[in-house]
Amino acid sequence: MLRKALSAAAVLACLTFGGAASAAEHGHTLRPVTFSFDGPFGKFDRGSLQRGYKVYAEVCSSCHGMNLLSYRNLAQKGGPFFDEKYKNPNDNPYAKAIAAAIEVPDIDPDTGDAITRPATPADRFKDPYPNEPAARAGNGGALPPDLSVIAKAREGGAHYIYSLLTGYHEAPAGLTVAPGQYYDEYYKSDLSSAWKGPKDKVPPGGVLAMSFQLTPDRVAFDDGTPSSTDQEAKDVAAFLAWAAEPHAEERKETGLAVMIYLLIFAGITYLSYRRIWKNVAH
Amino acid sequence: MSGPSSYEPKTAFERWLDVRLPIIRMANDTALDFPTPKNLNYWWTFGGILAVCLVIQIASGVVLAMHYVPNAGLAFDSVEHIMRDVKHGWMIRFIHANGASMFFLAVYIHMARGLYYGSYKAPREVLWILGCVIYLLMMATAFMGYVLPWGQMSYYGAVVITNLFSAFDGVIPGLGTYITTLLWGGFSVDNPTLNRFFSLHYLLPFMIAGVVGLHIWALHVPGNNNPTGVDVKSKSDTVPFHPYYTVKDGFAIVLFFIPFAWFVFFAPEALGHADNYVKANPLATPAHIVPEWYFLPFYAILRSIPDKLMGVLAMFGAIAMLFAVPWLDRSPVRSMRYRPTARWFFAIFIVATIILGWCGGQLPDDVILPIGKSETGAPTGFTVVWLSRILAAYYFAYFGILWFLKNEKTLPVPETISAPVLAEKV
Numbered sequence: 001m002l003r004k005a006l007s008a009a010a011v012l013a014c015l016t017f018g019g020a021a022s023a024a025e026h027g028h029t030l031r032p033v034t035f036s037f038d039g040p041f042g043k044f045d046r047g048s049l050q051r052g053y054k055v056y057a058e059v060c061s062s063c064h065g066m067n068l069l070s071y072r073n074l075a076q077k078g079g080p081f082f083d084e085k086y087k088n089p090n091d092n093p094y095a096k097a098i099a100a101a102i103e104v105p106d107i108d109p110d111t112g113d114a115i116t117r118p119a120t121p122a123d124r125f126k127d128p129y130p131n132e133p134a135a136r137a138g139n140g141g142a143l144p145p146d147l148s149v150i151a152k153a154r155e156g157g158a159h160y161i162y163s164l165l166t167g168y169h170e171a172p173a174g175l176t177v178a179p180g181q182y183y184d185e186y187y188k189s190d191l192s193s194a195w196k197g198p199k200d201k202v203p204p205g206g207v208l209a210m211s212f213q214l215t216p217d218r219v220a221f222d223d224g225t226p227s228s229t230d231q232e233a234k235d236v237a238a239f240l241a242w243a244a245e246p247h248a249e250e251r252k253e254t255g256l257a258v259m260i261y262l263l264i265f266a267g268i269t270y271l272s273y274r275r276i277w278k279n280v281a282h
Numbered sequence: 283m284s285g286p287s288s289y290e291p292k293t294a295f296e297r298w299l300d301v302r303l304p305i306i307r308m309a310n311d312t313a314l315d316f317p318t319p320k321n322l323n324y325w326w327t328f329g330g331i332l333a334v335c336l337v338i339q340i341a342s343g344v345v346l347a348m349h350y351v352p353n354a355g356l357a358f359d360s361v362e363h364i365m366r367d368v369k370h371g372w373m374i375r376f377i378h379a380n381g382a383s384m385f386f387l388a389v390y391i392h393m394a395r396g397l398y399y400g401s402y403k404a405p406r407e408v409l410w411i412l413g414c415v416i417y418l419l420m421m422a423t424a425f426m427g428y429v430l431p432w433g434q435m436s437y438y439g440a441v442v443i444t445n446l447f448s449a450f451d452g453v454i455p456g457l458g459t460y461i462t463t464l465l466w467g468g469f470s471v472d473n474p475t476l477n478r479f480f481s482l483h484y485l486l487p488f489m490i491a492g493v494v495g496l497h498i499w500a501l502h503v504p505g506n507n508n509p510t511g512v513d514v515k516s517k518s519d520t521v522p523f524h525p526y527y528t529v530k531d532g533f534a535i536v537l538f539f540i541p542f543a544w545f546v547f548f549a550p551e552a553l554g555h556a557d558n559y560v561k562a563n564p565l566a567t568p569a570h571i572v573p574e575w576y577f578l579p580f581y582a583i584l585r586s587i588p589d590k591l592m593g594v595l596a597m598f599g600a601i602a603m604l605f606a607v608p609w610l611d612r613s614p615v616r617s618m619r620y621r622p623t624a625r626w627f628f629a630i631f632i633v634a635t636i637i638l639g640w641c642g643g644q645l646p647d648d649v650i651l652p653i654g655k656s657e658t659g660a661p662t663g664f665t666v667v668w669l670s671r672i673l674a675a676y677y678f679a680y681f682g683i684l685w686f687l688k689n690e691k692t693l694p695v696p697e698t699i700s701a702p703v704l705a706e707k708v
């Protein structure tokens with residue numbers, strides 16, 4: 001009886017903590033999408049990461065930095081442009097070409113003057129603004145967050161980013177949206193003061209200072225994939241998921257080997273346990 | 283059970299060493315030949331699991347500390363540097379972060395085991411209290427460790443918890459302010475706070491290791507309790523620790539590594555909070571500040587009381603109860619196997635604590651059972667804070683109930699440890 005009660009308690013514990021984890025996000029359910037890297041065995045799709053980088057470079061990078069990444073990271077093992085031939089990502093021709101096309105600020109070692117020079121794979125991604133006030137001034141007072149770990153910094157990760165980027169539409173009638181602000185069904189902000197309708201029917205979503213970015217054909221993909229809003233959003237979300245944890249794929253691969261090892265090891269220790277205890281009544 | 287030593291030095295070197303530093307004798311008597319009740323179940327394997335957890339935290343922590351930078355401007359990026367650029371840094375960090383959770387999971391099971399089988403009763407009171415001291419040190423260590431990555435939850439967790447001490451201004455004016463200033467190293471949570479927390483986070487685990495030594499010493503004087511709670515009467519009640527319990531604990535440790543590894547490799551962020559990947563920003567308070575899961579029951583008790591000082595006292599009181607339980611429980615029978623009434627109260631106590639943990643993760647005003655609607659249309663009714671109050675009351679009541687269950691009608695207690703085993707076999 002008590003045994004049953006205790007196992008019921010254990011199940012309850014799992015349920016409540018599982019529930020607590022999911023109940024933490026009170027918001028609107030995200031748009032359904034599946035990523036190749038979902039789940040314990042999922043892997044990144046290189047093509048998608050390459051397209052995603054292109055979306056970042058051609059669209060997002062004009063407002064958002066990615067300060068934790070260097071151009072070399074793009075060509076490291078597991079990265080979008082990794083090539084077996086170039087074990088050292090600094091030698092990878094894609095990383096070199098991508099970097100060389102970007103001018104970064106530097107100091108002339110001979111004169112001490114502020115100059116710009118082509119980036120190298122060792123340079124960090126270039127920041128779009130020289131400082132925070134400049135970034136705010138360019139975005140109606142709002143600060144575009146650094147995107148390096150954004151996929152980990154938001155509940156829902158890549159799924160949230162995908163929903164956010166595709167979730168723009170006409171604000172519901174009754175909602176006042178200030179100039180320079182845009183309604184998005186998946187963003188979270190307090191809308192109650194801007195809402196004219198009944199107090200118990202405040203619409204989901206929120207308003208933010210980033211406008212709709214991913215119009216169809218905004219980016220021309222090199223592999224010929226048609227660039228719909230959906231495709232662009234999915235690819236850039238995948239790229240940001242990779243950037244937030246570049247070793248995630250290696251982590252899962254190692255994990256698989258570790259699990260197999262532990263299961264075999266557990267079996268062997270169990271058999272030794274049975275053998276040693278064979279003659280003890282207990 | 284610290285009887286005569288069974289160690290016989292076999293080689294000339296061992297004989298030479300034994301009369302100078304009998305360290306091999308000590309190892310033999312505590313870890314190899316130590317007579318251990320033969321009926322210990324799997325709940326007893328968590329002691330060994332905890333020792334492994336401590337070693338894992340120290341080993342992974344020392345490596346993290348080689349790359350981590352305790353500076354408010356650099357800490358966040360240095361943790362990301364560990365994740366990205368340090369060879370296997372991601373693995374070391376995820377082992378350390380999830381290791382803390384696994385450590386707490388194990389310690390809670392270990393403590394529940396002690397509460398159920400009456401392991402805190404004479405002659406094991408000192409052993410139990412040393413365990414409670416370890417638990418307190420673990421909480422302090424984990425709290426300060428969580429501050430180190432200097433994300434939003436790190437920062438605001440530190441703000442909320444350190445501010446609790448200001449409640450002591452209500453006891454002696456100035457006392458609370460004195461404590462918070464001392465913890466902060468200034469007038470708010472800032473770089474000096476991070477520096478002292480890092481220093482203490484490095485120090486405390488070694489103090490834990492010291493208290494663990496005392497804990498094991500205090501274990502080896504009376505010997506292990508066991509599921510029957512009956513004292514060891516003869517040699518036939520025991521088996522030598524090695525190989526019997528080295529293999530059983532070993533098996534349990536490997537089993538424990540399976541969910542541990544699952545978290546590290548497949549769900550490393552499941553127990554964390556997304557906001558901690560946003561750099562600490564003193565100007566932007568997150569909407570919902572929640573501590574790590576292992577603090578949630580105490581957090582719920584704290585928030586269930588509107589008065590800050592009383593809330594803080596209740597929270598500390600909840601832990602103080604554990605220190606006092608050897609004297610609160612007056613029953614002559616140790617194991618709840620033979621205490622049919624007490625064990626129901628125990629089962630409810632465990633469930634209540636788990637649900638308190640759930641409450642700690644919700645907003646206090648969230649409605650669980652909607653009854654009506656307010657004028658804005660928001661549901662009203664039975665809220666999380668009221669559920670927490672009921673459960674917190676039960677948490678404290680449990681220890682009082684133990685006091686009054688002194689003369690509970692118990693089931694027949696076996697004569698010896700071997701008796702129930704033999705009875706089953708007949």
Ligand code: HEM
Nearest residue numbers: 339340343344346347350375379382424427428430431487
């Ligand atoms: C009782 C043992 C210990 C516990 C329970 C513990 C717990 C924690 C926790 C919860 C974190 C935050 C992890 C995160 O979210 O990133 C942390 C971080 C850290 N700990 Fe420990 N720790 C222990 C021992 C140690 C030791 C002995 C050292 C150093 C010798 C250490 C060094 C560090 C460092 C450098 C960090 C920051 C890096 C990071 O956040 O990943 N820890 N610890």
